[in-house]
Amino acid sequence: MNAIVPVQIQMMTSLEIAELVEKRHDNVKRTIKNLVDQRVITLPQFEETSFLNSIGRKQNTIVYKFTGEQGKRDSIIVVAQLCPEFTARLVDRWQELEAQVAQPVFDISNPYHLLQAIETQAKQNIELTQKVEKLEPKAQALDTIAETVHTYCIRECAKTIGIKEKDLINLLLQKKWCYRDAEKKLQPHAQYVLNGVFTNKASPVIKNQNDGQERVFLHMRVTAFGLTRITGLVNKEKLK
Structure with missing residues (x-):
């Protein structure tokens, strides 16, 4: 029927x-x-x-x-x-x-139609469960990364994500997540430091040979949370 x-x-x-x-x-x-x-x-x-x-x-x-x-x-x-x-x-x-x-109309008083509706719902539940099972390992992996306290350099991030380092740098510059300072070093824009994507790590104090002054250099590092955000950006831009 x-x-x-x-x-x-x-x-x-x-x-x-x-x-x-x-x-x-x-x-x-x-x-x-x-x-x-x-x-x-x-x-x-x-x-x-x-x-x-x-x-x-x-x-x-x-x-x-x-x-x-x-x-x-x-x-x-x-x-x-x-x-x-x-x-x-x-x-x-x-x-x-x-x-x-x-759109077909099911008569729930009809046993055949009721059974058909139950079977359809069961199939949809199975499909949904299969999709969740496929997505769950990826979600767990991102959660694991986000919960760590380590920071990463751009090269490590690119290697982890699976793209070329120069492509990742160009993307971050294009999206204005970071910029190059006067010495051509990558520096994060303030808003992405505040929201926890990047952090600046101070290198050991060194002496400047020209003026005799001691200086501290800041190196941009990517947080664990930032790695998940950058991975999402790369996936969105389909660079992989």
């Missing part, structure tokens, strides 16, 4: 079209009438209906009803005349209506 499919005809009113294209309903109806007079579209059926206006009051109006394939064609012509940029929005709406019509 097959699922019961109700006999329905997809339908859209001139009021719905007005809402989709963000135009006054009377303007939409005027366009419809002009196209009918020009014999570009057929005269749709019409009926009186009520709706809530902009101040929340109930108001009666006459709406045109576009039904079936002819209604779909004519309504697209109407929207193309009114607002060409909204034609795609109308097509999407018709597709939604057609999908609703094609």
Whole structure:
């Protein structure tokens, strides 16, 4: 026994079209009438209906009803005349209506239909479980990285992620996660230090041979949390 499919005809009113294209309903109806007079579209059926206006009051109006394939064609012509940029929005709406019509209706009082619904749900649960099992090791690996206290240099990050070091550097520079200072060394932008992606590690104090002053150099390091963020960025940009 097959699922019961109700006999329905997809339908859209001139009021719905007005809402989709963000135009006054009377303007939409005027366009419809002009196209009918020009014999570009057929005269749709019409009926009186009520709706809530902009101040929340109930108001009666006459709406045109576009039904079936002819209604779909004519309504697209109407929207193309009114607002060409909204034609795609109308097509999407018709597709939604057609999908609703094609959706089978299960009678839960029918044992066969009930069993069919249970089997469908069981299959969906199995598929979901399989997806979780595939994703879980990756999620656990990222959690493990994030929980460590180690920091990494860019070369170590690139090796861990599986891309070239220069590609990773170019990506971070392009996305403005870091920049090069006057000595061409990579330095993190402040916001990515504050949110825990990078940290600056001070190298041992050395003596500058030119001015005799002792100086401390800061080296950009990637935190464990930062490694997970950078991995996500690389995956998003599809560099791997």
